[in-house]
Amino acid sequence: MNTAKKHTLLLIDDKSANLIALKSMLEKPDREIITCNSGNEGLQILLREKISLILVDVQMPEMDGYEFVEITKQHPNTASIPTIFVTAISDEAKYVNKAYDLGAIDFLFKPLITEITRKKVDSFLKIWDYDQELKKLNEKLVAKNGELEQFANIIAHDLKTPLNNIKSLVEFIEEEHLLDLKEEATDLFDMVKSSAMSMSKLIDDLLHYSKNVENNQGKEAINILSEINAVVKLINPNGNIKITKENLNHNISFQSVAFKQIIQNLLSNAIKYNDKEITEITISYNEELQQIAIKDNGPGIPDNQEEKIFQMFYTLGKSSRGDSGTGMGLNLVRKLAERNEVKVHYNTQYKSGSEFIISELQTT
Structure with a gap:
């Protein structure tokens, strides 16, 4: 044979x-x-x-x-x-x-020397085998990335279509019934259009990010206050939500889209899981420690679950407002932080709610 x-x-x-x-x-x-x-x-x-x-x-x-x-x-x-x-x-x-x-x-x-010659050759052939396996895995990874990029394009299209429809319908109603609308209704229509445009822009940014940003590429000097203001405007908190900003007018090196996504996830969780009549959130920057803290007056995270919440698909069940998360938000937060060479963790010492720390930031 x-x-x-x-x-x-x-x-x-x-x-x-x-x-x-x-x-x-x-x-x-x-x-x-x-x-x-x-x-x-x-x-x-x-x-x-x-x-x-x-x-x-x-x-x-x-x-x-x-x-x-x-x-x-x-x-x-x-x-x-x-x-x-x-x-x-x-x-x-x-x-x-x-x-x-x-x-x-x-x-x-x-x-x-026969034995030494054979052993050296055997060792380097094993290295060759490992190298070939890595090349095959890399080819598969490239193929998978291509599939994911195509999938992201499809999802982006499917998400933007209803948003564009909403914007068109609102404009049609305004044009047809402009004289019938009260001032309050006009303001509400403007808010709907603005939110739809902001969501459309966010989808474009995330699609661009997923296609073009790898590891720590694309970092730039961003202003913490400006980036957080953009996120707060998108979330558009109502009168039951009080957001306090402390010492945020500083520049750091970060991927802009990634930073906004991290802040949006952390703020959304602070709002969604809050059990108080008035939700209070404080966002602060510590120059000495080079870290951002986001804390709220909610129920906090149960003991021994501080790391589990960063796992993919892990959830704490339904929120105080009755809805439940996908278990992907905090996992994405950590991955985006790692891409920017920073860390995100839950502060177990804070007992008046929840506090998330973004640390090891690089100033510019």
Whole structure:
């Protein structure tokens, strides 16, 4: 029964006797071993074969091992192939450093010791296997990201369509019944249109964020007060909600859309889960500690659940107003914070409600 070849090794040496000896050390049923007598021949082989590991002699006529490796590392199709130098040259630092600078991964010094040679080759072939698996996973991830981007576009379209319909209907009613509307009704219609436009803009921003922002890219200097004012305007709290802002006129480095999303989630939770007649929320910035605190006068988080609330799909049940969350908000808050290299945690020492801390902020 034929055994499938898992790896292909390329051995390069101008002396055939050396190739025969090295090949005999490394032969295994799942390996194909290709030998050649020059660097030029080796380059030709690399054009048509998928090689897992190269072992190349340093001292060869016409093109030595150093020149061969220098060429392979300049081509994207061969740059990542692990290469071991096989040499009789002294192991002085200047020779070793030159090889590593060119991109070689290790040395084998002649006369070769069979056991050491086999173990080194086995180890680097395992590294090759891991590298190939990572490439496959990365390809799958790229494909999945493409699917998610397409899904985000569909969701954005489906969300914006009813918002545009609402805006059009309100405008139609205003035009047809303008004379019949009282001043209070006109103000309400303006609020509906403004909220619809704000939501449409938020959807556009989130779609842009999901498509174009990765890790900590896109950070900029933002003003805490301006960003929070924009969020408060979007939430549009009524007379039963009192929001106090303290010392917020400072600039920090943050992704603007991510910051707004974090603040909106934390404020929405503070309002939704509050059990008092008047909801009181305080947003403050501490210059010395470089942190933002958002605290409220609600019921707080039950003991031993301070970390669970950041888990995906974990909820505390129905809010004081009867609705329930999806369990995604605080998980998103933490992920957005991590993307911006900051931390978000619940302050267990605060006993007059809930307090969330955004810490390790970078000022500008």
